[in-house]
Amino acid sequence: MTLLRAKRLLDCSVYAALLAGALAWGPPAAAKPARIVSLNLCTDELVLRLADRDHIASVTWLSRDPRNANMAEAARAVGVNHGLAEEVLAARPDLVIAGTYTTRSTVALLKRAGLPVHEFGVPGNLAEMRSQITEMAALLGEEERGARLVAEIDERLAAIAARRTATHPRTLVLRPNGFTVGRGSLVDEILTTAGLDNIAADLGIESYGQIALETVALSKAQILILNDTPGGSPSLADEVLHHPLIAKLGTRLKLVPLPSRLWTCAGPSVLDAIALLADAMKDSR
The missing domain is CATH 3.40.50.1980 (Nitrogenase molybdenum iron protein domain)
Known part of the structure; x- marks a missing residue:
């Protein structure tokens, strides 16, 4: 057996083990996910704003850096990941949240493993931003928190518009x-x-x-x-x-x-x- 063939067999056996483990866990039939993993800096922020800390298994390591993230302090209270499929599977998530343009190989592997993966795009305007917050809140079973957050955004926008000059x-x-x-x-x-x-x-x-x-x-x-x-x-x-x-x-x-x-x-x-x-x-x- 050649070294390359042995490596391929090993890779296949590792994937098969991961797949079997993931399918064995199976996501629980619950309205509110209890083990959330986020694989994108921007979805990290919404998850940290809307979900209970004990329901977040991990967010990306980037979210702990206050130079680039707005929820760095909150991110330090939960686990972190580096976008690797092995890390996600080990966390036994019942919901994985990703960005449309990030961690593509990991997302593909997790989908093949049967994990529930929800992808979010990049809003191009404030209306799409509001819609995404509402969508995320519904996904997390936190509709009331989402509605409050959108209402706070609208209140701030109205206050800024009121003091804007001509x-x-x-x-x-x-x-x-x-x-x-x-x-x-x-x-x-x-x-x-x-x-x-x-x-x-x-x-x-x-x-x-x-x-x-x-x-x-x-x-x-x-x-x-x-x-x-x-x-x-x-x-x-x-x-x-x-x-x-x-x-x-x-x-x-x-x-x-x-x-x-x-x-x-x-x-x-x-x-x-x-x-x-x-x-x-x-x-x-």
């Missing part, structure tokens, strides 16, 4: 590698909800696209929003955010550092981003 400062977002956001994105709606005029949308940029620093300089923006990750490790992608030109632009427009965690995921924390931007526009030049 002016709409011209605004650009600058992210690592020179990326910005245009039409058809949640960030674009966040900007307009805060009362800002997104120049990237006027330039015809759809969703996400790159923008040259020369364009930023000539855009006549009044506010430049910079992606900010306090305490993050240095990277080449972030070099554009520290270019000397940005400092010079700060003499004629308002630079607003915005923690990326506030709008990385479509959840309640985007209201903090909207409020921060609404306050920033008050004294824009």
Whole structure:
């Protein structure tokens, strides 16, 4: 027997054991799942906001990092995973929650093993964000908590709209590698909800696209929003955010550092981003 064939047989036997174990457990017929595993940073946040701690088997290890996650403290109270099928199966979950674009091989394996896996997409606007919260709450058997959370979001949006001025400062977002956001994105709606005029949308940029620093300089923006990750490790992608030109632009427009965690995921924390931007526009030049 060749070494390669032996390895393949071993892999098959491991998978067969995992599959048999998963099928033997079987999810309990309960309305409210008692052992939830989340495999995505954004679903982590909603699970941590809506589910009881003792019903959460694990969330991703990323959710314990306060630089990138909004529920880091809560995440420290539950188990963590690294998106590996072995970890998930060992947790004996009765519900696995994943993102449409993440941990694809793990999700495929878990589905083959017969585990209940529910995938969530990426909301493109605030209405889809509300719908996703409601969907997650129903999945977790926490409809009342979901309804309260959506009501709190609507109350905050109404309060921000009530104090918004009639002016709409011209605004650009600058992210690592020179990326910005245009039409058809949640960030674009966040900007307009805060009362800002997104120049990237006027330039015809759809969703996400790159923008040259020369364009930023000539855009006549009044506010430049910079992606900010306090305490993050240095990277080449972030070099554009520290270019000397940005400092010079700060003499004629308002630079607003915005923690990326506030709008990385479509959840309640985007209201903090909207409020921060609404306050920033008050004294824009």
